[in-house]
Amino acid sequence: MTTDTTGTVVQPKIRLSGIEKTFRWTRRGRQEVVPALGGVDFDIRPDEFLSVIGPSGCGKTTLLRIIAGLEAADAGAVRIDGREVTGPGPERAMVFQAFGLFPWKTVLDNVMFPLTIRKVPAAEAAERAREQLRRVGLERFATSHPHQLSGGMQQRVGIARALATDPEILLMDEPFGAIDAQTREYMQEELMRIWAETRKTVVFITHDLDEAVLLADRILVLSRGPGQVRRVVDVDLPRPRWEYDVRAHPAFAAVRNEIWQLLRDDLRAQTEQEISGGR
DSSP: OEEOTTSOEEOOSEEEEEEEEEEEEEETTEEEEEEEEEEEEEEEOTTOEEEEEOSTTSSHHHHHHHHHTSSOOSEEEEEETTEEOOSOOTTEEEEOSSOOOOTTSOHHHHHHHHHHHTTOOHHHHHHHHHHHHHHTTOGGGTTOOGGGSOHHHHHHHHHHHHHHTOOSEEEEESTTTTSOHHHHHHHHHHHHHHHHHHOOEEEEEOSOHHHHHHHOSEEEEEOSSSBOEEEEEEOOOOSOGGGSOGGGSHHHHHHHHHHHHHHHHHHHHHHHHHHHHTO
């Protein structure tokens, strides 16, 4: 069991138990072994916005793919509402850093795509897709093609496509990493509004400290690889966060500094290991 912000005991939406993953492959006749995750135990609450951050190579994306059912863990289990994950499921949708849109399809057809493959009737699929395009402010671009949209608009299409299936869980792998800084801030605000409206459980991977603090209820900090839970940091900032200057709030700087100290310690240790290993 886990507790919410009021201390009430609740059943976790997602439970990670002893998740381990090692990648192995052969290169030039030699076997390469890269431990990615070293035993992750963590509960994610219903309707929570969780940011996950850690040094490069700590297994953040691998962990997200395991939750999505796109990657199998070597050990441990993921359970959603008590049921073990054995593959992708309709209660989960993923938004990638790469937009992943079909260039030959219109915006509307791109958003309809996951509904189409689930054999939702065409009229219903179109209406549901248009509803999500309205939510992200792109309804008038329904007949456009991806190349006619900016990067930020393409990512909004990706979010609309994920929301079209009405998933309970939204898994986001650095979705704003490929767009410019100003558009990124706008998209962060839009995502906060969407989350406030839909109350999905969101697991959000990022390298950006400010972004992690701005969006999250809690921040899961992973150690350098193989990734383990280094610390869980509560973000006690009032919502809705688009109504005031969050970065000027004293708690913002305090949380950001706490995370940075953890990351800096790991980066220093990693650098020292690389230097000593190269001697």
